[in-house]
Amino acid sequence: MMTTLVAARISVSPGRVGAVINRNVGALRSGPSYWVVLISGFFEPLLYLLSIGVGVGALVGDLTFDGQTMSYAAFVAPAMLAVSAMSGALAETTFNFFFKLKYMKTFEAVLATPVRPFEIAVGELVWAVIRGSLYTAIFLGFMVAMGLTTVAGALAAFPATVLVGLAFGAVGMWVSTLMRGWQDFDLLGTGQFALFLFSGTFSPVQNYPVGVEILIQLTPLYHAVELVRALCTGIVGPGILVNIAYLAVMGVGGLWLASRRVEKMLCL
């Protein structure tokens, strides 16, 4: 009985998920404001790469990572790629999702149709990942052009960035169902920035005291950075299985919780 209930809840119709995505494609054409957000989201990690990766890199010189020597920019670039995948998906499932949920009543209208809460969650997440992947694809192009990874590395890393987008997008969606108002987004932004600084993005985590290192290894962006960096640099160890598992749990768990919350909030 329980399993059939769960199955009924998570069975999705591709057509209905497609319709949820279709709505967002339509909204894209609604005006320039969306494009401004879209483009600014792309430039942020690129600017960090140029300023810190290349700028600071000139001071730092090469560094040895897992026994292999590489330029500092080549070390930082995959991290910026992971950040780009994270923030691209998050921008969609937090800000935009919250707005549709709370203010525009978009999902209220959708739930009067055959579409189920879980299908809304899946559609919104896929859309968020499409947006994030647009960033990461272009970013990977830059990395290859700048000699910061190989074409093979880029091709291997791209699916990993999709997984990163799914993981953060899903958890972000769940978090935004818990948001009380816009003030809470400041908190979210701070958290996101802390992750950005302390996830092995700018220096290997081994440089930190052991306690801090372990703490960082529990946070999500660390796993995203580790995975993407391994694939970009070609230094792949069994550890990426842990990274993949961590991100997969985030994706599935976030999606499940988000759709439960949407149902609770709107199907009163």
Next chain:
Amino acid sequence: MADQSLISARGLVKRFGDFTAVDGIDLEVAPGEAFGFLGPNGAGKSSTMRMIGCVSTPTAGELRILGMDPVRDGTRIRARLGVCPQLDNLDPDLSVRENLTTYARYFGVSRAEARRRADELLEFVQLSDRANGKVEPLSGGMKRRLTIARAMVNEPDLVLLDEPTTGLDPQARHLVWERLFRLKQRGTTLVLTTHYMDEAEQLCDRLVVMDGGKIVAEGSPRALIENYSTAEVVELRFADGLDSNAQYAAKLDGIGERVDPLPDRVLLYADDGDAAVAEVHRRGLSPASVLVRRSTLEDVFLHLTGRTLVD
């Protein structure tokens, strides 16, 4: 026969926490019927509509829509419903036409067919000239018409309209009535809520009056008037102002079936209005104005739901 009903409810209850919004109602709506809910603010009309629309789960009781169980078959039921909620929830990010085409996609309507239906429906609600415009600049009445059009984009068997014409000007209301009447002629079943008695009389074959989550009366508009009011109503206004209307009412006691003092006038419910007026004069009272009119649903409504708010 419950099997033939599009909507069938037995002891339907909706509670929010320990507040009971819908308190055990029974309903049967037959195919092709236009069925109305009347009732004061907070009576539980929208709560009932949302349960029928399969977006809100009943707390207790039995509910079947289109012969199916809303909890198990919600998706299949909603595929055949058209819903116009009390508050418009159009998509401001989309154009007027896209609001319809996008919505059609949720029902699995193909792109080309969605486009065809959208244009036809925009024509139907007289919004064709705004098709490419945004939703935001539309007037309240235009938005309402667009929401009604959106409710029809899946060619539903059953259309739920929660206060379809609230806030519309008389022209727009008549347009909506006419369109709803045409839908009904095509065999679509309509369920609507309204605060307008003329709307209920115009559109509904049968209606229920809800109050405090319960159904307090049920029948055709005509039957309700016959059962709960008299054929005619006399409206008396007294000018001298020495006595309150309550005191006048005391003096009018026994004329007609019921005397109802309002702050500005006294209503006399009588089957023969002229005879009642004659009796008023015989008692030596000389009202400043006298109006004899037919009873309306409004009289029924006020009688059944009390005057607390209206006073």
